[in-house]
Amino acid sequence: MNDKQTIKLTYREALKQGMLDALRNDDRVFLMGEDVGSYGGAFAVSKGFLKEFGPDRIMDVPLSESGFTGAGIGAALGGMRPIVEIMTVNFSLLAFDQIANNAATLLHMSGGQLSVPVVIRMSCGTGRQLAAQHSHSWEPLFAHIPGLKVISAGTHEDARMMLQPAIDDPDPVILFEYTAMLNMEGEIPADIQSVDISKARVRREGSDISIITYGSGVYKALGAAAELAEAGIAAEVVDLRVLRPLDTATIVASVSKTHRAIIVEDAWQSVSISSEVSARIMEKCFYDLDAPVERLCGIEVPMPYPKHLEEASLPQKDQIVALVKKIVNYG
Amino acid sequence: MVEYRMPSLGADMEAGFLREWRVKPGDHINRGDIIAEVETQKGIIEIEVFDEGIIGELLLKIDDKVPVGTLMTHILTESEAKTGMKVGEKEEEKVPPKEAEIEEKEAKVAGEAATPPPAIPTPPPIPVHRIRASPLAKRIAAERGIDISLIKGSGPEGAITRKDVEEAVTTQPRPLSEQASYDAAQQPTPEKSTTDTMRMAIAAAVSRSNREIPHYYLQTKVDMSLALAWLTDTNKQRSVKDRLLPVVLYVKATARALEEVPDMNAWWDNGLQRKKDIHIGFVVSLRTGGIIAPAIHDANKKSTDELMKDLSDLIPRARAMRLRSSELVDSTITVTSLGDNTVETMFGVIYPPQVALVGFGGIKEEPWAENGMVGAKPVLTISLSADHRATDGSTGSRFLTELKKYLNQPELL
Numbered sequence: 001m002n003d004k005q006t007i008k009l010t011y012r013e014a015l016k017q018g019m020l021d022a023l024r025n026d027d028r029v030f031l032m033g034e035d036v037g038s039y040g041g042a043f044a045v046s047k048g049f050l051k052e053f054g055p056d057r058i059m060d061v062p063l064s065e066s067g068f069t070g071a072g073i074g075a076a077l078g079g080m081r082p083i084v085e086i087m088t089v090n091f092s093l094l095a096f097d098q099i100a101n102n103a104a105t106l107l108h109m110s111g112g113q114l115s116v117p118v119v120i121r122m123s124c125g126t127g128r129q130l131a132a133q134h135s136h137s138w139e140p141l142f143a144h145i146p147g148l149k150v151i152s153a154g155t156h157e158d159a160r161m162m163l164q165p166a167i168d169d170p171d172p173v174i175l176f177e178y179t180a181m182l183n184m185e186g187e188i189p190a191d192i193q194s195v196d197i198s199k200a201r202v203r204r205e206g207s208d209i210s211i212i213t214y215g216s217g218v219y220k221a222l223g224a225a226a227e228l229a230e231a232g233i234a235a236e237v238v239d240l241r242v243l244r245p246l247d248t249a250t251i252v253a254s255v256s257k258t259h260r261a262i263i264v265e266d267a268w269q270s271v272s273i274s275s276e277v278s279a280r281i282m283e284k285c286f287y288d289l290d291a292p293v294e295r296l297c298g299i300e301v302p303m304p305y306p307k308h309l310e311e312a313s314l315p316q317k318d319q320i321v322a323l324v325k326k327i328v329n330y331g
Numbered sequence: 332m333v334e335y336r337m338p339s340l341g342a343d344m345e346a347g348f349l350r351e352w353r354v355k356p357g358d359h360i361n362r363g364d365i366i367a368e369v370e371t372q373k374g375i376i377e378i379e380v381f382d383e384g385i386i387g388e389l390l391l392k393i394d395d396k397v398p399v400g401t402l403m404t405h406i407l408t409e410s411e412a413k414t415g416m417k418v419g420e421k422e423e424e425k426v427p428p429k430e431a432e433i434e435e436k437e438a439k440v441a442g443e444a445a446t447p448p449p450a451i452p453t454p455p456p457i458p459v460h461r462i463r464a465s466p467l468a469k470r471i472a473a474e475r476g477i478d479i480s481l482i483k484g485s486g487p488e489g490a491i492t493r494k495d496v497e498e499a500v501t502t503q504p505r506p507l508s509e510q511a512s513y514d515a516a517q518q519p520t521p522e523k524s525t526t527d528t529m530r531m532a533i534a535a536a537v538s539r540s541n542r543e544i545p546h547y548y549l550q551t552k553v554d555m556s557l558a559l560a561w562l563t564d565t566n567k568q569r570s571v572k573d574r575l576l577p578v579v580l581y582v583k584a585t586a587r588a589l590e591e592v593p594d595m596n597a598w599w600d601n602g603l604q605r606k607k608d609i610h611i612g613f614v615v616s617l618r619t620g621g622i623i624a625p626a627i628h629d630a631n632k633k634s635t636d637e638l639m640k641d642l643s644d645l646i647p648r649a650r651a652m653r654l655r656s657s658e659l660v661d662s663t664i665t666v667t668s669l670g671d672n673t674v675e676t677m678f679g680v681i682y683p684p685q686v687a688l689v690g691f692g693g694i695k696e697e698p699w700a701e702n703g704m705v706g707a708k709p710v711l712t713i714s715l716s717a718d719h720r721a722t723d724g725s726t727g728s729r730f731l732t733e734l735k736k737y738l739n740q741p742e743l744l
Contacts (some may be wrong), residue, residue: 259467259493290467290493291486330486 005190012182014159015045019083022163023053026081029167030057032072033085033121042087043123043182069095069120073103073172076118081167088179089124089138096141103172104147115170119163124152125216125266126310127179132302135310137267139215142174143243143276150244151197152176154218156186158241161195169197176243178216200247202254206236208328210254211320212277213264214240221264224320233328243273251277252284259290260327264315269297291327296320333382333406337369339399346398349391350571353377358386360406362489367403368571381463381489385412464491471496476529478619481651529621537680544599545719548678551731553738554701555694555709561741565635578668579639581691582611583744585666586630588733594722595730596663598684603721612662612682613642615649623649624665624682625658635744664689675712686721689734690714711738 009017022029030053031046037060040047050058061068065086072084086092092099099120106114126135143150149171153159159177166173203218204225211221218239225235238254240246255261261281263274274295281293296315304310337347351368354360365377366386387405391397464472464479468491472479475496482499484491558580566574586609589596597605609631612624625648627633627641648654665682668691677690692712699708713734717727737744 259465287466287470290465330490330492 006187007190008185008187009156009160010182011156011159011178011184011186012043012045014156014186014188015153015163015177015182016047018160018163019046019049020052022083022167023049023057025164026167028079028081029083030059030075030080031083031085032059032061032068034061034063034068034087036060036085041085043179045182046085065091065094066098069098070102072118072120073098073106073116076103076116076172077106077114082118083163083167084118084120086120086122088127088134088136089122089176090134090136092120092122092138092142095120099142099148099172099174100145104145107171108147116172117167117170119166119169119173119175121163121175121177123179124176125178125180126303126314129305129307129310130179130303131305135303137215137265137298139176139243139265140267140272140275143246143273145244147172148244149173149197149242150176151242152215152240153178154213154215154239154241155203156184157188157192158195160188161192162197162241165194165197173197176215180216181219184219197242198247200238200240200242200250202236202250203239204235204237206234207258208234208236209260209262209324210236210238210251210258211262211264211324212238212240212251212254212274214243214273216266217264217315220315220317221320223317224324227317227321228324231325233324235324240273240277246276246280248280248284251280255281256285256288259288261289262294262296262320262323262327264296264320266298266314268300269295270300272297291330294323294327296323332387332408332411333384334402335366335380335404335406337397337399337401337403338378346396348394348396349403351393352389354386354389356386356388356404357412360384360386363483370571380406382406384408387412462491463489464496465493467493468496472499475500476619478617478650478652480618529617533621536682540680540683544681544683546678546681546716547719547724547727549715549717549724549727549731550676551713551735552697553711553713553735554699555711555738558738558741559694559709573636573639575635575639576642577694578691579635579642580738580741580744581668581689582613582627582630582638582642582666583633583635584734584737585611585664585689587737587744588730589664590631591733592726592730594726595687595717597686597721598663599686599718599721600684603686606663608661608663610661610663612665612685613645614665614667615646617650617652623652623654624662624667625649625654626660626662628657628661667691669693676714678714679716681716681718686718687727687730688716690716 019031023031031049035042036046037050037055037058046058069084069086072082075082086095103116103118106116124139125137139150139152142148149169151162151166151173153162153176162175166175204222206225211225213221218237221237225237228235236254236258238250263277265272265274267273274297278293278295281289296319298315299313301313303313347369349367350370352366353368354366360366360380361383362381364380366380367378369378384406387407389404391403462479463484465486469479471493477496477499479491479496482491482495485495486492558577562575562577562580589609593605594603596609597603608629610626610628611630612626614622614624616622625645627638627645630638633641645658662682662685664685665679665688667677667679667688669677671693673693675692675695677692679688679690681688690713694709694711696707697710698705699710713731715727715731
């Protein structure tokens with residue numbers, strides 16, 4: 001990236017520009033969600049949108065996730081390209097029936113006649129000490145459901161560029177954004193036009209171990225890889241990006257090269273994305289493994305309120321470094 | 332805390348005798364340390380540990396015979412040892428099953444192979460013999476024909492990793508059959524693995540032997556009471572590691588008999604060529620399949636102790652394929668013993684250019700008539716495969732008679 005022109009911006013700004021592009025590109029696109037209009041979004045991502053696009057396209061909705069998500073699905077069936085913002089992933093459970101039973105199934109139930117081109121954005125993970133009911137990582141729940149595409153913006157580039165292909169997709173897409181990263185600054189190539197939402201991406205190449213992660217794990221893994229490089233360990237960082245359908249080929253290619261893998265995610269470990277990735281590694285490249293696959297996941301407790309306990313509940317860079325060293329130095 | 336259980340030292344092992352503890356409670360041990368000696372049908376095996384820690388209470392007494400999987404001791408962490416953690420509280424694991432039970436089980440397994448033996452409650456066997464290796468390490472070892480059981484793992488809990496195998500590739504030499512292959516026309520194709528190569532070399536050797544050597548076969552039986560009594564007696568005076576196994580007597584008796592019947596100690600190369608020195612090729616089965624028959628040099632001049640030492644040195648080296656070239660090519664006769672299994676008689680294929688092969692079966696209790704009396708005796712069947720170009724049946728018969736004589740008078744050995 002050094003030899004290219006880059007733009008520096010916050011994750012929040014990246015999300016905002018992504019939405020502005022989408023709204024400007026296509027009149028059928030509109031944003032609906034709690035406080036997205038007059039208030040400018042709970043996280044100020046849609047600040048100023050109401051003024052530019054008016055209340056028909058920047059739509060404040062009642063505090064009823066099931067209702068407005070269902071309305072968004074209906075609008076998509078009717079030919080619109082709605083962006084439904086569920087303020088945080090925690091409230092998505094109230095809309096779960098609409099998502100799992102309607103958005104995900106209607107193409108099938110209609111015998112292929114009805115596509116549901118809705119994008120449902122939700123802010124995910126811990127924020128600033130929001131405790132057990134407002135800090136969920138529900139990626140595994142959504143990634144479980146056939147009929148959905150589930151993507152996760154773990155970098156500024158994806159925060160900036162993932163929305164458009166999600167809108168262009170004829171099927172329902174769940175887009176996870178990360179509250180904790182909103183103020184984080186990052187660089188993206190100035191000339192970037194688009195990203196795909198079908199493939200995982202190798203964010204850093206390495207030969208000794210694959211650190212497979214997504215979402216808020218990506219920068220932690222990259223930080224760990226940089227530190228490991230100083231210790232002489234070449235860690236490869238794979239950003240899954242697409243949690244459903246998983247890009248198994250990229251995972252297998254990486255692990256077949258490095259022969260070792262750890263999987264890092266904020267979600268609770270049991271029945272998680274890492275469970276699935278681990279199983280696929282075992283199924284597809286067992287004979288390439290030189291060490292057991294290991295996982296660093298969220299501790300299986302309701303998220304504590306105190307800051308230090310919140311941090312202790314999630315995988316951190318130092319833990320990634322320590323675990324990788326343990327695995328690699330044995331072999 | 333790690334539970335340390337009686338390991339299985341082979342698929343056929345049901346139980347083992349604890350012959351010696353090399354550690355006492357509170358000892359600090361490292362991975363690879365030997366903590367005990369266990370006797371099986373195959374001799375006394377030094378038992379290694381794959382964990383680091385502090386030895387807990389010793390749950391077996393010397394000479395206890397227990398089934399595979401029986402808890403022997405615990406390996407504690409520093410903190411567990413400090414807090415004085417008591418181990419082995421589970422009473423049923425602490426008390427090894429009675430020996431009679433085991434004997435009964437063995438008898439049943441041996442005698443009633445057709446009917447499934449009744450379930451006897453034993454602790455679940457821990458597959459300690461299973462080799463801990465990464466899938467990648469196993470794959471590479473298989474591809475390159477490396478015997479992974481000989482590799483010491485550097486990974487967690489002694490697991491063998493790719494690095495360990497790759498290091499072994501550079502140190503394990505090619506197997507004997509490839510080096511000593513007398514039939515240059517049968518050179519294996521390069522893409523074959525070592526195991527395949529060895530198989531092909533053996534195939535070539537036995538095919539040529541069968542094609543060229545007109546074999547004749549003789550068989551005799553020996554009452555081993557005296558020999559076994561002599562062994563028991565002499566072993567009483569020996570430390571555990573110096574004890575003799577019956578196979579030493581086979582080798583020594585063969586060597587002595589060859590002194591008496593030198594025509595058997597020869598090569599066939601455009602005629603019978605007697606050999607002055609007696610070098611006995613001893614057949615060793617490799618775990619990966621295939622056999623190697625390294626020479627025990629000057630077997631007739633060595634004492635039984637020296638021969639035991641030779642065997643203890645030779646067999647592991649043969650399995651590790653770390654033999655010396657002289658051991659690969661010098662043999663003047665071959666001895667093979669299938670006594671570990673139930674086989675009584677084996678009629679072997681002579682390894683050219685040698686002219687004879689002696690096969691020892693297992694010692695089995697049989698009715699034995701002598702002086703008008705019938706009694707149960709431990710009986711050994713010895714067979715001879717000999718080259719009819721080189722010798723006739725009467726020579727072979729004389730040889731077996733001599734061999735039998737020495738086994739009946741083990742003190743002469």
